[in-house]
Every structure is written in C-alpha cells, then in structure tokens.
Amino acid sequence: MTQEFEYIGKSIPRLESVPKVTGAIKFLDDMTLPGMLYGKFLRSPYPHARVISIDTSKAESLPGVKLVLTPRDIINMLGKMPAIEQNLYPLTEKARYVGDEVAAVAAVDEETAEKAIDLIDVQYEELPAVLDPEEAMKPGAPQIHEEAKSNIVDQKRLRAGNIEDGFKEADYIFEDRFQVSKPAHVCLETHGSLSSYDTLTGKLTHWASTQIPYFLCLGLSEALNIPASKVRVINAEAGCGGGFGSRASALPYDYCSAIMSIKLGKPVKMVLSREEEFMATSTRHPMIRESKIGLRKDGTIVAYKEKVILDTGAYGTWVSWVAALTLSTAPGPYKIPNIWIDAYSVYTNTSVSGAFRGFGNPQASFVRESLLDIAAKGMGIDPVEIRLRNIIKTEDLPYTTSTDSLCGVAVLRNALIR
Amino acid sequence: MNEVKSLGAKELNKEIELNVNGEKHSLSVAPNKTLLSVLRSQLGLTGTKYGCGAGECGACTVLVDGKPIPSCLTLAVAVKGKRITTIEGLSQNGNLHPIQEEFVKSMAIQCGYCTPGFVLITKALLDQNPNPTDEEIKQYIKGNICRCTGYVKIVEAINAAAKRLRKTREVKI
Numbered sequence: 001m002t003q004e005f006e007y008i009g010k011s012i013p014r015l016e017s018v019p020k021v022t023g024a025i026k027f028l029d030d031m032t033l034p035g036m037l038y039g040k041f042l043r044s045p046y047p048h049a050r051v052i053s054i055d056t057s058k059a060e061s062l063p064g065v066k067l068v069l070t071p072r073d074i075i076n077m078l079g080k081m082p083a084i085e086q087n088l089y090p091l092t093e094k095a096r097y098v099g100d101e102v103a104a105v106a107a108v109d110e111e112t113a114e115k116a117i118d119l120i121d122v123q124y125e126e127l128p129a130v131l132d133p134e135e136a137m138k139p140g141a142p143q144i145h146e147e148a149k150s151n152i153v154d155q156k157r158l159r160a161g162n163i164e165d166g167f168k169e170a171d172y173i174f175e176d177r178f179q180v181s182k183p184a185h186v187c188l189e190t191h192g193s194l195s196s197y198d199t200l201t202g203k204l205t206h207w208a209s210t211q212i213p214y215f216l217c218l219g220l221s222e223a224l225n226i227p228a229s230k231v232r233v234i235n236a237e238a239g240c241g242g243g244f245g246s247r248a249s250a251l252p253y254d255y256c257s258a259i260m261s262i263k264l265g266k267p268v269k270m271v272l273s274r275e276e277e278f279m280a281t282s283t284r285h286p287m288i289r290e291s292k293i294g295l296r297k298d299g300t301i302v303a304y305k306e307k308v309i310l311d312t313g314a315y316g317t318w319v320s321w322v323a324a325l326t327l328s329t330a331p332g333p334y335k336i337p338n339i340w341i342d343a344y345s346v347y348t349n350t351s352v353s354g355a356f357r358g359f360g361n362p363q364a365s366f367v368r369e370s371l372l373d374i375a376a377k378g379m380g381i382d383p384v385e386i387r388l389r390n391i392i393k394t395e396d397l398p399y400t401t402s403t404d405s406l407c408g409v410a411v412l413r414n415a416l417i418r
Numbered sequence: 419m420n421e422v423k424s425l426g427a428k429e430l431n432k433e434i435e436l437n438v439n440g441e442k443h444s445l446s447v448a449p450n451k452t453l454l455s456v457l458r459s460q461l462g463l464t465g466t467k468y469g470c471g472a473g474e475c476g477a478c479t480v481l482v483d484g485k486p487i488p489s490c491l492t493l494a495v496a497v498k499g500k501r502i503t504t505i506e507g508l509s510q511n512g513n514l515h516p517i518q519e520e521f522v523k524s525m526a527i528q529c530g531y532c533t534p535g536f537v538l539i540t541k542a543l544l545d546q547n548p549n550p551t552d553e554e555i556k557q558y559i560k561g562n563i564c565r566c567t568g569y570v571k572i573v574e575a576i577n578a579a580a581k582r583l584r585k586t587r588e589v590k591i
Contacts, residue, residue, distance in 0.1 A: 013522050020530030021518040021537060023465015023505035030464035188469050188477055188531040188565045241467075241531030242565045274470040 028236040039270035040113035042103040044095030047349035048129035055121040064112035069104040082219040088315040090255035096314035099279035101252040106260045129349040133311040144347040154345035158327040160402035166303025166338025170294025180363045182286040189241020192271030195261040209240035211247040219250040245355030249317040282354030286311040299389040308343040317354035326360030334390040434498040439507025454489040465505035476562030479535035486542040505534035517579040526575035528566035
C-alpha cells in the first residue's frame, strides 16, 4: 500500500516562481533608491600598461557628474584585500589586462557617467605583455605583479605511491598534451552592486547579486576598514540571475560602488554591460596539461603523471583552491595507485580566471578521459571496458582514493554499464 | 545602455504616446532611447530585462502588435501608437495567464532572469500556432537564452500551455 504524503513524492512549486513569472521580482538592476547615482568604469585598452597621469578635470566639469575616482583617491582608504582574490584592487595604476579598472565615475544617470568616462584623459606607458602562461613562467618574462617573485602565483605537488615503479609495471604508456579553453559563465544577468552608506551611523548597506554574501561582507569590511558589524550585504530579492561561480568573488564594482557611496553619502549602483561582463568578470581557468598514463596489458591503470599549468589571468580568484581541486580530482573514479602531479598557477595579461562549476574538476576529467580513450584505442580495448576495469566498485566502498578523496561513486559504474 | 550617444540632448526629445499593456502614456523621450530603457526607467516596468543589448539573448523580448521584438534594439519613438505588451501585462486581475501558470507548474524557472522573455515568446508562438511540435517550439524559442539550461522544462511548460490553451480556446489576453 502506498501512503499519500503532503509533500514527499510531489512537485511543490517554488515560492519565488510566481513573482519571477510575472516579472515583479526585483533583480539588482531593477532596484532604485532615492538620490541614487550610477557608476561606470574607465577600463584599460592595453593588456599591460602603467598609468602615467590621469586628468579628470573635463569629466568633473560635466553637469551631472558627482565624483571621478582614481587609484590615488582610494589608496589611503584601503585595508587588507581578501585572500581569495589574488592582488586584486578596486582601481589600479598598473593595468594588467584589457579591461582592468583604472578610474570610476558616479553621475546622475548612466548616460552622463558614460560620457564622463570618455572625458577622462589617461596617459599610459605601454609595457610588454605576456598572454601565454608557458611564456609567463620563463625567467625574464614581463613581470605582471612587481611585488611577486615571479608570475608563478601558486605551486602544488601531488604524490601517491611511487611513480617510477608504476611506469615500470606498465606494459603500455600513452602521453599527450592537452589545452583546455577559457569559457565565460555568461550569466544572463550582468554583474553589479548597489551600495548605500549612511553617513550618520557609518553603516554600509550593499545589495549585490552574489553567491557569497558573507565573504562579501568580510571582504568589504576588511578592504574598506569598516567593522563587519557595520556592513550589511543583502542579496537582491531575486538572488542572482545565474552565478555558476562567477559571483563567488568580490570584484572591483563591489568596492567602487561602496567607496563612491561612502565618499558621496548617496547610494551608488554599478551594473556591468554585456561587453564588460565578458571583459572583466572571471572565467574558467584555462589549463595546459601534459599527461602520461601507464597501463598493464589487461587495462589496469598503474601510473598517472601530469604537469598542469593553470592560466589564472591578470589576478585570478580562488586560484589556490581551483589548483588543489584539479589535483585531487585528477584520478577521478578510478583506482590509480601511483600518481605524480605538478601544478603551476601562472599570471598572464589576460582577463581574470576564477570559480566556475566544477572548480578545476572538468579540466582534470576532460584530460583523463581523453587519455583513457587514446589508451583504449591504442590497446584495442573497448573504451567502456577499460573504464570498468579501473572504476571503484560498490564492494570497495567507502573507498579512499590515492589522492585522499573519499569516494562514493557506485552510481558511476552503473551508468557506465548502462 | 546601448544608446546612440550623439543624439542624447534633451532638446531633441520627442513627445510620444506609448500604449503599454492597454494603458496610454504620454512621454517625452530622447530619440536615441531604446524601448527597453523607456520601459524600465521611465515607466518602471522592470520585468523586461537587459541581457546583452545586442538582440542576442531574448531577455528583453516584448510584444509589439502581437509580434515578439527585442526591446534593446528598438527605439521607443519607433513604436509610438503601437500595442506593446510586456510581462507585466500578461496576468489579468491578479490571475496568472495560463502560460505563466504552466511555467510555474513545470518548474521551468530557475534564476528567473530569462523567464519574462520566454513567457512572451511563448505567447507569440501559441497565438500563431496553437499546436506546435517540439521541433517547432525549439525553432521558435532559439533566440531566447536560458543560461541555467532549463530548456527541457521550458519546452515541457510550452507544451502544457499549448494543450491547456487549446482546451479553453483562450487566445486573447
């Protein structure tokens, strides 16, 4: 006899679906506050350039412009920037990618802010740019962050078993070089924030379409030297219009809308255009992986070795975390006793890489599975069969992989068999 | 966003009448203003969304004389006097339109940013083709992007709405 439940076994419409289907729900850009100003960025047209001078006088004299913000104006306000964003600042005197934020404007409407941006006169000294992570790793490559020792921002090693013994045991060895591209999240709602600073109480209210309201609160608090008790981050009523990891960072618009609101005592909204969204929000980390797999005649994997280069872009967010995950997920659902992986995360003069669905796992899996297909073809084994010979089985569970991930993946095996 | 900059001067404003969701509005509109901008900023109808400003994503879809158009590429002055329907005009007296109800029931809504555009493109489709095949549905909605990739549910919702509207023979909003 089947029992009828009130909720279990039923599709319950989500509460926010009705306001979403009528268009009544407010996304960030649907919000306005009394006296609200609109912010825009001046972005570097060069991948690598030093700002020699900024003349803001014409922009400032345009009617409707309330503030023109340059890096010099904020340097004394800034505290510690959050650790997840590598060396990322609200505005920069050294542009490190095309789109890097050099100045910002707050004005009575968007059109005036855009006009003011065009009126800011910036003199740049172009610097040699490095766009290829392998070039950026070489000694003598253009140094993207002066304070860093090199363009290699993070190094990780993963060792399990004994890789040399593993390859000695192998009857077949296959290796190849893989490049994984730089996809953008392309959230349908572009990124932005709306800050409102109350000069009387010293409290900052910051509306955002964010995946990380608490990180954002701490980030703003530490970066702007305001106690966290005086920073309130509120997600827009609708949440975010797609996130996929791209809204898991505090980006310059968050800081600049807050800073301009603090300076002006008025609400300031900054929402990116689609062009800016592609240019100046994060992407998935492109990777170069030189990978080598050793197998016995029966298809058992005995060794897996990779050199991984993560292109983190000009700054990068979540770099160390993505690198860690792309290592720990490298063996996937297979029993591989001997593993050796070196990973280098490298700055280049390209747009910022960051969190993106899977967080390093898709890149690792694409390469591992491609190499398994190559091995299957080379050894004349069916590609499904070669996987079944290595996959963790139900009776193995709970299984700790050689990379210390606890695995519960019997479903994967069933899916393969189907 | 996306305006022709040189035409922005206030003295060039045009006095126009826009018929939106059956209501007439007398407006002073800069000739470079898009319909999207006027709907959102001057009329406060924020259900119509900016997605790309280039007519690529369908988030800004509205109906003009029943036909779906990207309001981000349409100048407001070009649609004066025409019948404009936005997402706010679809529900009547607080009751959801059957298309809206089926989107809710089928869970064809995730982040919801593309939803107003999808609901309106569905309205345009079902007004001209009450019994579309899956293939016809997919062809018709190909200009609308859902980045949460909820297309399966969206097609389900459109099918359910089509079925229901055929039953009730309710065509007009």
